[in-house]
Amino acid sequence: MAAGGRASGRPAKKKGPSKGTGGQKRRSLEGKGATPPAEMRHWYKDKARAERIAREDSGGARRTGPAKRPRSEDAPEYIGGRNPVFEALHAGVPANALYVAQRVENDDRVRDSIKIAAERGIALLEVTRDKLDRLTEGAVHQGIALQIPAYDYAHPTELVELAQDAAEIPLIVALDSVTDPRNLGAIARSATAFGAHGLLIPSRRSAGVTGGAWKTSAGTLASLRVARAANLTAALREYREAGLFVIGLDGAGENDIGDVDLLTEPLVVVVGSEGKGLSRLVREHCDVVARIPMRAAAESLNAGVAAGVALYEVARHRRL
8 A cells, every 4th residue: 555545545645835925935936136236245254354363473475556656755764684673772872662573582682782772762662463564574683673763874075075174085975776675784884984975866766775785784874974966967077176086896897807997086986786786877977987806707796796896996096
Protein backbone atom coordinates (compact mmCIF):
# COMPACT_ATOMS: atom_id res chain seq x y z
CA MET A 1 0.00 0.00 0.00
CA ALA A 2 1.43 3.37 -1.00
CA ALA A 3 2.28 5.67 1.86
CA GLY A 4 -0.28 8.44 2.26
CA GLY A 5 -3.08 6.56 0.41
CA ARG A 6 -6.39 5.83 1.96
CA ALA A 7 -7.66 2.31 2.72
CA SER A 8 -10.29 2.79 0.03
CA GLY A 9 -7.55 2.61 -2.62
CA ARG A 10 -8.33 6.01 -4.24
CA PRO A 11 -5.19 8.16 -5.00
CA ALA A 12 -4.54 11.17 -2.78
CA LYS A 13 -5.49 14.54 -4.21
CA LYS A 14 -2.72 17.03 -5.12
CA LYS A 15 -2.72 19.95 -2.73
CA GLY A 16 -3.43 23.27 -4.47
CA PRO A 17 -2.41 26.78 -3.47
CA SER A 18 -4.00 28.16 -0.33
CA LYS A 19 -6.10 31.30 -0.39
CA GLY A 20 -4.22 34.63 -0.26
CA THR A 21 -0.84 33.41 -1.60
CA GLY A 22 -1.17 34.25 -5.27
CA GLY A 23 0.84 37.51 -5.04
CA GLN A 24 3.92 35.85 -3.52
CA LYS A 25 4.93 34.18 -6.76
CA ARG A 26 4.51 37.37 -8.73
CA ARG A 27 6.70 39.33 -6.31
CA SER A 28 9.40 36.63 -6.40
CA LEU A 29 9.79 37.26 -10.13
CA GLU A 30 10.33 41.01 -9.71
CA GLY A 31 13.87 42.48 -9.54
CA LYS A 32 15.26 44.11 -6.37
CA GLY A 33 16.57 47.24 -8.10
CA ALA A 34 20.11 48.46 -8.78
CA THR A 35 22.94 47.09 -6.62
CA PRO A 36 23.88 49.79 -4.09
CA PRO A 37 27.50 51.09 -4.16
CA ALA A 38 29.93 49.74 -1.59
CA GLU A 39 29.98 52.91 0.53
CA MET A 40 26.21 52.55 1.13
CA ARG A 41 26.42 49.02 2.49
CA HIS A 42 26.37 48.38 6.20
CA TRP A 43 29.75 46.63 6.29
CA TYR A 44 31.72 49.28 4.36
CA LYS A 45 32.82 51.52 7.25
CA ASP A 46 33.99 48.59 9.36
CA LYS A 47 36.01 47.17 6.48
CA ALA A 48 37.63 50.53 5.65
CA ARG A 49 38.54 51.07 9.28
CA ALA A 50 40.10 47.59 9.55
CA GLU A 51 42.15 48.19 6.39
CA ARG A 52 43.40 51.55 7.70
CA ILE A 53 44.51 49.99 11.00
CA ALA A 54 46.25 47.17 9.13
CA ARG A 55 48.17 49.71 7.01
CA GLU A 56 49.35 51.62 10.06
CA ASP A 57 50.39 48.44 11.86
CA SER A 58 52.38 47.29 8.84
CA GLY A 59 54.36 50.52 8.68
CA GLY A 60 52.19 52.56 6.34
CA ALA A 61 51.55 50.82 3.06
CA ARG A 62 50.87 52.96 0.00
CA ARG A 63 47.53 54.71 0.26
CA THR A 64 45.20 55.44 -2.60
CA GLY A 65 43.82 58.92 -2.89
CA PRO A 66 45.03 62.42 -3.69
CA ALA A 67 48.75 62.99 -4.16
CA LYS A 68 50.73 64.16 -1.14
CA ARG A 69 51.26 67.88 -1.01
CA PRO A 70 54.85 69.09 -1.35
CA ARG A 71 56.55 70.09 1.86
CA SER A 72 56.59 73.82 2.58
CA GLU A 73 60.02 75.45 2.76
CA ASP A 74 59.08 76.77 6.21
CA ALA A 75 58.11 73.32 7.53
CA PRO A 76 60.42 71.68 10.09
CA GLU A 77 62.54 68.66 9.21
CA TYR A 78 63.08 65.45 11.18
CA ILE A 79 66.22 63.40 11.79
CA GLY A 80 65.52 59.79 12.73
CA GLY A 81 67.82 57.13 14.16
CA ARG A 82 69.84 56.84 17.37
CA ASN A 83 73.29 57.59 15.96
CA PRO A 84 72.16 60.47 13.67
CA VAL A 85 70.13 62.07 16.47
CA PHE A 86 72.96 61.81 18.99
CA GLU A 87 75.53 63.13 16.50
CA ALA A 88 73.27 66.03 15.54
CA LEU A 89 72.68 66.99 19.18
CA HIS A 90 76.36 66.57 20.02
CA ALA A 91 77.32 68.81 17.05
CA GLY A 92 74.92 71.54 18.17
CA VAL A 93 72.41 71.20 15.33
CA PRO A 94 69.54 73.63 16.04
CA ALA A 95 66.49 71.69 17.24
CA ASN A 96 62.97 72.37 18.45
CA ALA A 97 61.98 69.05 20.00
CA LEU A 98 63.18 65.52 20.69
CA TYR A 99 60.58 62.77 20.12
CA VAL A 100 61.03 59.46 21.95
CA ALA A 101 58.79 56.45 21.39
CA GLN A 102 56.90 54.93 24.30
CA ARG A 103 58.69 51.96 25.88
CA VAL A 104 61.76 52.53 23.71
CA GLU A 105 64.85 50.48 24.50
CA ASN A 106 66.84 52.86 26.66
CA ASP A 107 70.46 52.40 25.55
CA ASP A 108 73.41 54.82 25.96
CA ARG A 109 72.63 56.78 22.80
CA VAL A 110 69.04 57.41 23.85
CA ARG A 111 70.07 58.42 27.37
CA ASP A 112 72.81 60.73 26.10
CA SER A 113 70.46 62.31 23.56
CA ILE A 114 67.87 63.00 26.26
CA LYS A 115 70.56 64.45 28.53
CA ILE A 116 71.91 66.80 25.83
CA ALA A 117 68.40 67.87 24.86
CA ALA A 118 67.59 68.69 28.49
CA GLU A 119 70.81 70.69 28.90
CA ARG A 120 70.02 72.69 25.74
CA GLY A 121 66.41 73.32 26.72
CA ILE A 122 64.99 71.28 23.84
CA ALA A 123 61.44 70.04 24.41
CA LEU A 124 61.20 66.30 25.14
CA LEU A 125 58.05 64.56 23.90
CA GLU A 126 56.99 60.93 24.38
CA VAL A 127 54.91 59.67 21.44
CA THR A 128 53.73 56.44 19.85
CA ARG A 129 55.73 54.68 17.17
CA ASP A 130 52.93 55.40 14.70
CA LYS A 131 53.44 59.10 15.38
CA LEU A 132 57.18 58.76 14.73
CA ASP A 133 56.47 56.87 11.50
CA ARG A 134 54.37 59.77 10.28
CA LEU A 135 56.85 62.45 11.35
CA THR A 136 59.79 60.73 9.65
CA GLU A 137 57.67 59.72 6.63
CA GLY A 138 58.36 56.03 7.07
CA ALA A 139 62.15 56.31 7.50
CA VAL A 140 64.01 54.15 10.02
CA HIS A 141 63.92 56.06 13.31
CA GLN A 142 64.71 53.37 15.95
CA GLY A 143 62.27 54.99 18.34
CA ILE A 144 63.79 58.48 18.40
CA ALA A 145 63.62 61.57 16.17
CA LEU A 146 64.80 65.15 16.33
CA GLN A 147 62.77 68.05 14.95
CA ILE A 148 64.92 70.75 13.37
CA PRO A 149 63.68 74.10 12.08
CA ALA A 150 63.69 75.02 8.40
CA TYR A 151 67.21 75.94 7.31
CA ASP A 152 68.13 79.62 7.13
CA TYR A 153 70.09 79.91 3.88
CA ALA A 154 72.85 82.46 3.43
CA HIS A 155 73.30 84.83 0.50
CA PRO A 156 76.09 83.77 -1.94
CA THR A 157 78.20 86.83 -1.09
CA GLU A 158 78.24 85.84 2.58
CA LEU A 159 80.43 82.83 1.80
CA VAL A 160 83.16 85.09 0.43
CA GLU A 161 82.82 87.37 3.46
CA LEU A 162 83.35 84.38 5.78
CA ALA A 163 86.70 83.67 4.11
CA GLN A 164 87.70 87.32 4.24
CA ASP A 165 86.80 87.57 7.94
CA ALA A 166 89.00 84.51 8.61
CA ALA A 167 91.82 85.99 6.48
CA GLU A 168 91.81 82.86 4.31
CA ILE A 169 91.77 82.17 0.57
CA PRO A 170 88.12 81.61 -0.38
CA LEU A 171 87.07 78.05 -1.21
CA ILE A 172 83.41 77.49 -2.10
CA VAL A 173 81.72 74.33 -3.35
CA ALA A 174 78.81 74.78 -5.77
CA LEU A 175 76.36 71.99 -6.64
CA ASP A 176 74.88 71.77 -10.13
CA SER A 177 71.71 69.63 -10.29
CA VAL A 178 72.66 67.46 -7.31
CA THR A 179 69.19 66.31 -6.25
CA ASP A 180 69.93 63.67 -3.60
CA PRO A 181 70.06 65.17 -0.06
CA ARG A 182 72.44 62.39 0.97
CA ASN A 183 74.96 63.62 -1.61
CA LEU A 184 74.59 67.14 -0.26
CA GLY A 185 75.28 65.85 3.25
CA ALA A 186 78.31 63.84 2.10
CA ILE A 187 79.72 66.85 0.24
CA ALA A 188 79.20 68.96 3.36
CA ARG A 189 81.36 66.50 5.33
CA SER A 190 84.15 66.70 2.74
CA ALA A 191 83.88 70.48 2.49
CA THR A 192 84.21 70.80 6.27
CA ALA A 193 87.12 68.36 6.40
CA PHE A 194 89.13 70.20 3.73
CA GLY A 195 88.48 73.78 4.79
CA ALA A 196 85.75 75.03 2.45
CA HIS A 197 83.91 78.16 3.53
CA GLY A 198 80.46 77.05 2.36
CA LEU A 199 78.21 75.36 -0.16
CA LEU A 200 76.25 77.08 -2.91
CA ILE A 201 73.08 75.46 -4.28
CA PRO A 202 70.46 76.66 -6.76
CA SER A 203 66.89 77.28 -5.62
CA ARG A 204 65.36 74.88 -8.15
CA ARG A 205 66.12 71.32 -9.23
CA SER A 206 68.53 70.81 -6.35
CA ALA A 207 68.62 69.06 -3.00
CA GLY A 208 68.22 71.34 0.00
CA VAL A 209 69.23 71.11 3.64
CA THR A 210 66.67 68.51 4.68
CA GLY A 211 66.61 65.92 7.43
CA GLY A 212 68.34 63.46 5.09
CA ALA A 213 71.14 65.94 4.41
CA TRP A 214 71.59 66.64 8.15
CA LYS A 215 71.72 62.90 8.81
CA THR A 216 74.39 62.19 6.18
CA SER A 217 76.46 65.22 7.12
CA ALA A 218 76.91 63.81 10.64
CA GLY A 219 76.37 67.27 12.09
CA THR A 220 78.89 69.14 9.92
CA LEU A 221 76.12 71.31 8.45
CA ALA A 222 75.93 72.95 11.86
CA SER A 223 79.32 74.61 11.20
CA LEU A 224 79.22 74.97 7.40
CA ARG A 225 77.07 77.67 5.80
CA VAL A 226 74.90 76.85 2.81
CA ALA A 227 73.88 79.63 0.43
CA ARG A 228 71.12 79.46 -2.13
CA ALA A 229 71.00 81.31 -5.44
CA ALA A 230 67.98 81.92 -7.64
CA ASN A 231 70.26 81.45 -10.66
CA LEU A 232 73.43 79.39 -10.30
CA THR A 233 75.13 80.71 -13.45
CA ALA A 234 74.48 84.31 -12.40
CA ALA A 235 76.01 83.60 -8.97
CA LEU A 236 79.09 82.04 -10.62
CA ARG A 237 79.43 85.09 -12.86
CA GLU A 238 79.35 87.36 -9.79
CA TYR A 239 81.99 85.23 -8.09
CA ARG A 240 84.25 85.58 -11.13
CA GLU A 241 83.73 89.33 -11.12
CA ALA A 242 84.77 89.34 -7.45
CA GLY A 243 88.09 87.66 -8.33
CA LEU A 244 87.32 83.96 -7.79
CA PHE A 245 88.15 81.28 -10.34
CA VAL A 246 85.59 78.58 -11.18
CA ILE A 247 86.65 74.95 -11.71
CA GLY A 248 84.03 72.48 -12.90
CA LEU A 249 84.32 68.73 -12.24
CA ASP A 250 83.36 66.57 -15.19
CA GLY A 251 84.54 63.24 -16.56
CA ALA A 252 84.95 64.85 -19.98
CA GLY A 253 87.25 67.58 -18.64
CA GLU A 254 90.47 68.43 -20.48
CA ASN A 255 92.73 68.55 -17.39
CA ASP A 256 93.36 66.26 -14.42
CA ILE A 257 92.32 67.98 -11.21
CA GLY A 258 95.81 67.57 -9.74
CA ASP A 259 97.40 69.40 -12.68
CA VAL A 260 95.22 72.52 -12.54
CA ASP A 261 97.39 75.51 -11.62
CA LEU A 262 94.54 77.51 -10.03
CA LEU A 263 94.11 75.41 -6.89
CA THR A 264 95.90 77.92 -4.66
CA GLU A 265 93.80 80.83 -5.91
CA PRO A 266 90.38 82.02 -4.63
CA LEU A 267 88.24 79.19 -5.91
CA VAL A 268 84.77 77.84 -6.59
CA VAL A 269 84.62 74.08 -7.24
CA VAL A 270 81.45 73.08 -9.10
CA VAL A 271 80.23 69.49 -8.67
CA GLY A 272 77.81 68.19 -11.30
CA SER A 273 75.19 65.52 -10.91
CA GLU A 274 76.14 61.87 -11.21
CA GLY A 275 75.60 60.67 -14.75
CA LYS A 276 74.70 64.00 -16.40
CA GLY A 277 77.67 65.97 -15.08
CA LEU A 278 77.74 69.72 -15.55
CA SER A 279 74.95 71.50 -17.38
CA ARG A 280 75.85 73.41 -20.54
CA LEU A 281 75.37 76.89 -19.07
CA VAL A 282 77.38 76.10 -15.95
CA ARG A 283 80.20 74.63 -18.05
CA GLU A 284 80.35 77.86 -20.07
CA HIS A 285 80.91 79.85 -16.86
CA CYS A 286 83.86 77.71 -15.70
CA ASP A 287 87.46 78.86 -16.13
CA VAL A 288 88.60 75.23 -16.23
CA VAL A 289 86.75 71.92 -16.54
CA ALA A 290 88.78 69.21 -14.80
CA ARG A 291 88.43 65.47 -14.50
CA ILE A 292 89.42 63.00 -11.81
CA PRO A 293 91.75 60.40 -13.37
CA MET A 294 90.52 56.84 -12.84
CA ARG A 295 90.55 53.45 -14.47
CA ALA A 296 88.27 52.86 -17.41
CA ALA A 297 86.29 50.22 -15.48
CA ALA A 298 84.76 52.99 -13.36
CA GLU A 299 82.66 55.20 -15.63
CA SER A 300 81.97 57.87 -13.01
CA LEU A 301 82.13 58.67 -9.32
CA ASN A 302 79.35 59.50 -6.93
CA ALA A 303 79.01 63.28 -6.53
CA GLY A 304 80.00 63.09 -2.87
CA VAL A 305 83.12 61.01 -3.62
CA ALA A 306 84.13 63.25 -6.52
CA ALA A 307 83.84 66.35 -4.34
CA GLY A 308 85.97 64.73 -1.63
CA VAL A 309 88.75 63.82 -4.09
CA ALA A 310 88.79 67.30 -5.65
CA LEU A 311 88.77 69.11 -2.30
CA TYR A 312 91.62 66.92 -1.06
CA GLU A 313 93.68 68.00 -4.08
CA VAL A 314 92.92 71.66 -3.36
CA ALA A 315 93.92 71.27 0.29
CA ARG A 316 97.10 69.40 -0.64
CA HIS A 317 98.23 72.11 -3.05
CA ARG A 318 97.51 74.84 -0.51
CA ARG A 319 99.69 73.11 2.08
CA LEU A 320 102.71 73.00 -0.25
